Amino acid sequence: MKKKTKYHHGNLADALLRAGVKEARVNGPKNLGVTHLANQVHVSPMAVYRHFPNGESLKAGISQQAREELARYMLKALGQETDVKKRFLTIGRSYIEFGLSEPGLFSVAFLDCDSLPNDEDDPSSRSIFHDAILDLSNEGLIEHSDIEQVAAFAWSLVHGYVTLTSAESLSPAMPKPEAVNELLERGWLAITKFRK
Amino acid sequence: MKKKTKYHHGNLADALLRAGVKEARVNGPKNLGVTHLANQVHVSPMAVYRHFPNGESLKAGISQQAREELARYMLKALGQETDVKKRFLTIGRSYIEFGLSEPGLFSVAFLDCDSLPNDEDDPSSRSIFHDAILDLSNEGLIEHSDIEQVAAFAWSLVHGYVTLTSAESLSPAMPKPEAVNELLERGWLAITKFRK
DNA sequence: TGTACATCAGTGAACGCGCGTTCACTGATGTAC
């Protein structure tokens, strides 16, 4: 963090992304422009273009960072838990926890921007959901053919809950804390007990 | 629609809101600023301030319009249907239909802006959900004490589905058309069969 | 019914701002010989 005023910054691309994530944490999607972030990093706006073709791609990079942070949070919450149901509920719960405790990051994560296709081995919340649902299928708790449907159901449920609960102005009565457990148990019921 | 160039516009507030809704339909939340909308209505920007204290409140008004349009769509889909389950599924389905067919309006509807508290008798999607769930309770299909939980569950599910499916860049594999029925049936299961 | 006048609902020019992006440039770095 020392203010070494060297002419060459070192790793400006990373610094810009980190500044963007920091900004996103506080202010959400506002202020993720070229000029503002360049100022944050004490660099002239033009320097940004050495590392990103344009402002949009910088924003996309920040969004990607936010998605990875979400995924890391979920993985950390999962830990070494082996029980398949607990794993599944933890995934949902951690997704919601992250969304509610980091609303700015969460909204930036799902910003609609040109997103670089995910690096194969980067963790993504989508792949975490998917893997867990594969496990459910392997355990015989759901039909193999239901995998996609279950993924859509589970992801929709938790994503919608976060979105609506964060938009304070709109959902005066989204029940907050203990409610999450029941929400997840309901989801679990719908996922494991549904037969066409 | 005739271009009567009278000095006094007649009903500029309405015209601005309608121009905003039109813009929202096409471009979502972008371009809902004072200057742009004033241009659309062929009026000087200053004229806007005769009707709205500032740009933010104009945007809030447009958002409100969008929410009402969603609610009207849902009510129309409900029609005179009396079967309580069909009513409930129709509410979910029409919410999703609206969201997917009018992504711009939908996103503006849930824009996070200073929203005027809803007029009591304006239809709102929230109150439609709530009424239908009251019916479920009256029919004995759910516990009375579960009303809030069920509302959160149902709304989260459909809202999340729309959000994720609309964000094309992020959810390459959200299954689209027939899938909705199964999603709703799953939801119905979780709502009516869950016991604490 | 006619006129005076307050009020209402616009105009049009201007402001300062931050934005994304382009330009020609220069200081620092690394490599070839």
Added chain:
DNA sequence: TGTACATCAGTGAACGCGCGTTCACTGATGTAC
């Protein structure tokens, strides 16, 4: 090891733009008498 030079990674000034908002203003409308 020393030097010449290409390349890399920044600077700094400038551009045109649309934004929200303020100003002093004027044309149209409606009401009192």
